Amino acid sequence: MSQNVNQPASKRLADYQPPLFLIPELSLSFRLVPDATIVTATSRVRRNGDHQQPLVLDGEELDLLSAKVNGEPVAVTQLPGRLQLETHLNEFELTLVTRINPQGNSSLEGLYMSDGAYCTQCEAEGFRRITYFFDRPDVLAKYSVRIEAPQSFKYLLSNGNKVDSGKLADGWHFACWQDPFPKPCYLFALVAGDMDLLQDSFRTASGREVKLQVFVDKGNLHKAHHAMASLKKAMAWDERRFGLEYDLDIYMIVAVDFFNMGAMENKGLNIFNTKYVLADRESATDDDFHGIESVIGHEYFHNWTGDRVTCRDWFQLSLKEGLTVFRDQEFSSDVGSRPVNRIHAIKVIKNQQFAEDAGPMSHPIRPEEVIEMNNFYTVTVYNKGAEVIRMMHTLLGEAGFQAGMKLYFERHDGQAVTCDDFVQAMQDASGKDLTQFRRWYSQAGTPQVDVDDSYDAQTGIYRLTLRQHTPQRAGEAAKLPLHIPFSVELLDAQGQSLANQVLDFTESEQTFEFQGLPAAVIPSLLQDFSAPVRLSYDFTIEQLLVLMANASSEVARWDASVTLFSRAVWDNVSRLQRQQSMLLDNRVIDAFRGVILSAELDHALAAEILKMPSVATLMEQVTQVDLDALLCARDYVIDAIATACEDEALARYRVLHAVDDAGSRAFANALLVLLARGADGHEALLQQQFAQANNMTAALGALSAAVDGNSDCRDALLDAFEQRWQQTPLVMDKWFSLQANINVPEVLQRLQKLQQHPAFSMGNPNRVRSLLGTFAAANIAQFHRADGAGYRFMTDIIKQLNGSNPQVAARIITPLIQFGKLDAGRQQLLKQCLHQLLELPALSRDLYEKVSKALQV
Template sequence: MLDIQNSLAHPLVIRREDYTPPEWLVPETKLDFDLDPATTRVTAILSVTRNGDHASPLRLDGAGQKPLSVTVDGVAINDWRIDGEQLVIPLTGAAHVVETQVEIAPDRNTQLMGLYASGGNLCTQCEAEGFRRITYFPDRPDVLSVYSVRMTADQKHFPVLLANGDPVEQGDLEDGRHWATWHDPFPKPSYLFALVAGDLTVNRSSFTTMSGREVSLGIWVREADLPKTDHALKALELAMAWDETTYGREYDLDVFNIVAVDDFNFGAMENKGLNIFNSRYILADPDTATDYDYDAIAAVVAHEYFHNWSGNRITCRDWFQLSLKEGFTVYRDQGFSADQGSRAVRRIEDVRGLRASQFPEDSGPLAHPVRPESYQEISNFYTATIYNKGAELIRMMAAILGPEGFRAGTDLYFDRYDGTAATCEDFVTSMEEGGKVDLTQFRLWYSQAGTPRVSASLSQDGDRATLRLAQQVPATPGQPVKSPMVLPLRVKLFGAESGAALTDERLVLFEDTLDTIVFEGLAERAVLSINRGFSAPVVVETDRTAADLAFLSAHDDDPFARYEAMQQLMLDTLVASVEGRTDHEGVIAAVANTLADAALDLAFVAEAVLLPSESFIGDQMAVVDPEAIFRARETLRRDLGTRLEAQWRQAYARGEGQPYAYTPEGKGLRRLRSVALGYIAASGAADAADLAFAQFDSADNMTDRMGALTTLVSSTSDIRTTALDIFYSQYCDNPLVLDKWFQAQAQSSRDDTGAVVAGLAEHADFTLTNPNRARSLIGAFGANQRAFNTADGSGYRFLADQLIALDRLNPQTAAKLLPPLGRWRRFDAGRAELMRAELERIVRTPGLSKDLFEQASKSLEG
């Protein structure tokens, strides 16, 4: 085993228990930017006040800038010093005005943190600690300041100058330059600062708030992209109205601007009044964006807008409280999205995402609580646990409190902590007081990592049934022993003969290691429906038979529980197949029944008949066997395709000739059509490739085109290459669509996918400097369980090589692509040794960032 202690000096570990309030506060900040891509000069005037009785100097965080001058109360000083990455200024009084001047180079900022260049424009990203790359400042979330910003730039190259808050003044200068000033009256932490300068055009609208204020809305993009912004703008208007109706929250500035940029580490950023977005989550038209893209744009636009209250007006005291804003806001955007379309399908998608990313995180070396206890690099904690599991915690509290209690709790939280930097404890306390409940034990969800496992067994004696529950929270790194959690489980019983409900739905608060619930007066044998709506983020193991699961997949009145029963039936069948016991009849009958049910929403049908992913199947096994899982899944797909071919063709034909419309009905037709095409191809039908190519060639929208291309990419037909060439030729000048071209090939199930991906890494259009492009190839390949985990280790070497190269440019993105290597303990000894060797090679790399070092070293130790 590699001696990690000696391989690299450990970065400083930040611990939650060591939190202390800031020694100096900054009530007011004035910034002056002389903007230029090569050399930008930043003048910062900070009004600072001593916080408490101490004699400590002022310490300002900085990284990567050149300090030019420091003045205190208008007088230049020379006794300042640089300590590590901090500017230290000795101050004697209680309040001072400190002015610093620095130079930075945006066009050389490949980390995309701070002020950087993207597509000829200048923009910022400051969360979590990017503001220190712009100027010296106490860069922590509990230092809130009122900002005034002046920008000066060349008018030809940067005709648009935007910042937080509302515009104040603008003017022209004689040298071809111009200036603008902006003011944000709401105190905010430095991570919410934003600035954009560029050659942009705007799609404008307005929104009248519930109190009658008119807000000017604008989405700023390159002129050629303007026609692709209508969907995002409409989503913003819908989100503003939804937040007023659902939470009583009104927008508070006169303007709300969004800017789309191509180079961005995140999906988007909620900076006060000036949201900066990855263009992937703004630009859409039917020819270039899939239904999934449209849905994601609406969700992300809503998410960032909702942050105005859950994140901006109330921010985090420290970064350990990150889920305070992110988990709550994800819950809010999930509710918005559910109200815009199919609530059942939205819940299915949310849970699928949780299981695909957060459950493996919770069971691996990088497991951490929703409120972590320590970190080396905070950007590594922008995780599925913080976001998605954090949202599930809010959902559980909402279930426990009920609608009225939860609304009372959120109102209390917003009113009590407005304008402050709060904690997760503050939120839970508000829920307790507003909902009049005791959440003492529930707080364990914030401090304990790991996914609880629940064993549920239903026995019946005459008209009396007994449900026996047991829970266990697995050990995780640093937490070998766990206490029982509060699990709100929605439970209902159905009659096995009649299919009718035998009981009303009951919310069971399972708080102990063991519990027993009794049901009386049952007229027939009962079948258990449990964790309905996925009311708790747990793994449930039951003694239900395959017949029970098939019954629930046809009769359960909770859409998610119906979907879950089908998925469990498929999963049990696939795991048995991997172990050599093959019986597909139950799954085939259940899928046939679902396809024949005319009362079901087509989008729901499409989700219900999809087989669990290869990675999710692997998560159920003690040792992952990628080849055996792939063979078992492909065999079941083939049998489903062959035995139900007539139904698949009927489902496929329903979407033919339908004009494109972004409606719930249209989305359902297209989704089921793509699923049906996949099963037709899996059956080995002679016309499958021609059918897919005909759809690809005639499609009037990207959803149908990508559905066909995804099928062709995994085929052995020569038409595959023709389709890929046509797609590339048509979209090579559109970066977002070209990402789909890279991703589709990286996700292929062909035997040569690894070699294809290695070749694509050398393609002229592949670059590591753009996070979207890196994710589209490297990230997609790492998620392809079979292709990535070839027995010769070539996939592991490829990923490690790419991450080492990417780390030199963008450590944050590199670190987020490492987790597939961290799952080495789940595989056979040969693969495990090869994966571990690549992790050790990464850790030994000279000059490795603390971002990637933390992830790799924890993956080895955990």
């Protein structure tokens, strides 16, 4: 096959070399003009070691106007992607003046414009679009920044503390900022615009007063209060749980609508996607409020785990992200519902990360090789990385883990370090040998743990045999046994707990004995998902019913419900393949009826149990899937439960609907989905909840139920929602997502029409993700249509984004490349689409890496 793209070179962890030069100080001056911003960068450069190599700096899409060394003009060589300076000086001052075009920067990397305001995104390698520099995380500098702009840009912001400001001629003004802490260039930030400002303060444990500022688009100030409250809650929690105090005089958050990521932890000046800042009860759901609190916390926690101690190289990304995801999960669990937060984290691993491990982009949490670093901001690095940190916490305990954190900061504050440095601090502080545990950082793939058990009535001994193996791919080294903390609870037939402990599972096969048991037991295995592994154990329905009702861990109860539902679905897939009628065991129906009727079960947990496992969840339970049979069987099981439990669900719904708390709303909405799928359909109930809703959770709950049930009132409710919210972008994102999820053959025509909607923009990542990303990732029935129309539709979208925002294109292409479990016909259709992309004459590095790996080119 011919290729019209030059194969980009890979970067390898094994090739890491320290920088040839260091830049301990950098002074930046910006003269902001939309299409011709002038950037003056003055660096103090120092040769690192005994060598005479030239200075080579990174740079992209820069117009170099001048270069000086120690104030004198100097000749430089401009090469693709870099600037080279021949010099024998060991220390010197380098001044570079460049011109850039923020207004024309559709990639949203470097300095760009969002709704008329200037903002930056430099992680991972965006700083090279601002000026020539060492765009790598192990070059740490103290930054001084001067920003000049017309006075219509009221606020001129950067990292650190403001040291000067004033007016200039011709209606311009300036502001100067200094950051006292050395940082890598990926943490640099600049914002200039006229925004609304919410101010507050926080007194630290040592008595320092920190100014807090949240900047939002004009007219949205009333939606910033939850973000401010979340920030103060996060600051207090980090002091209380980790003993970490904020270190600058000011902490700023700026919300922008055009943003490739969720948020960015730039030192003292966090830039956020509006999705994770703006919220009020009328326009945001309970999940939105929780998401804002979590992400605000995440970026704040980065101040120490990412800013004060950063990554030596990008292969160490999980050093900061896995650790900080763990910290934000613990924050959410400490201030909210620990079981529900744990369930949400488990769903991400089982639905998304397991799929990534099984797909062409499989990689360890510390990758060995990359083409485009943006592609490795993944659920593996972030969420599996957090699970690895959580396992360390399990092995060391809270006291041992906190001792390790303290030693980590004592050793490495102000440094760029590696994952090994972190694990070593944990090992040295606790005395726990983590040599084998380190394999989690270097081995890709999801371990499979197979479990057998037996009970000896004569001796009262219960034996649990665990076997582990991690699938090996072509070209990979043999996978070695991992250190797996395996949590187990043993229950008797009445549900009484007999034992509860964490097993140190370190061999390919191990048998653990539990003595003194009077009868056979029911095992609750891998409780709270104590390790990110696939579990295989042949539970009986009777065992699952006992676990759903009695396991001491609420997470284990939910997990038992997932297994019970999944078994019912797969049994019916088998029946369809044998051309038999589908059936559902009444015990399964009774188990979910019990959840609906339970007076003791936490409402939020009940809601999670009634949110039946998605098609994606079910697909991750098998190596090959008959997708058409799976879709049919899942619908049958849900509809059968909904119809059989209709009376109980309706009665419970009427009680819960009147209760004004998040857990009750979640429970009521889960019941409403079942009611919409029952024999009656309950159209009037959907319309009533929508019409009477005084909060977004209730309104969206009615809409979601109408979409899920393909109710006759669906389009009328969608139209009414659009009329109410068409001027509010974040709410329209919810509407776009619902439209993308409609499971009818005509959905592609609907999507094409919606791309012309006044509220939609292909240039805005939030809009693209909500409409097009949701379709590919969530509307599995229509995306995976047997005729390939869904694949061709998304391929055309990817082609369009390749030229404007390849980072977003690479994010939403994932469903196109994870085809290994599908039937041969669908795989062939997907490969045809990917070959089209590979032959594009200007295929981006972001897409090339994913497409070529999927096709194994």
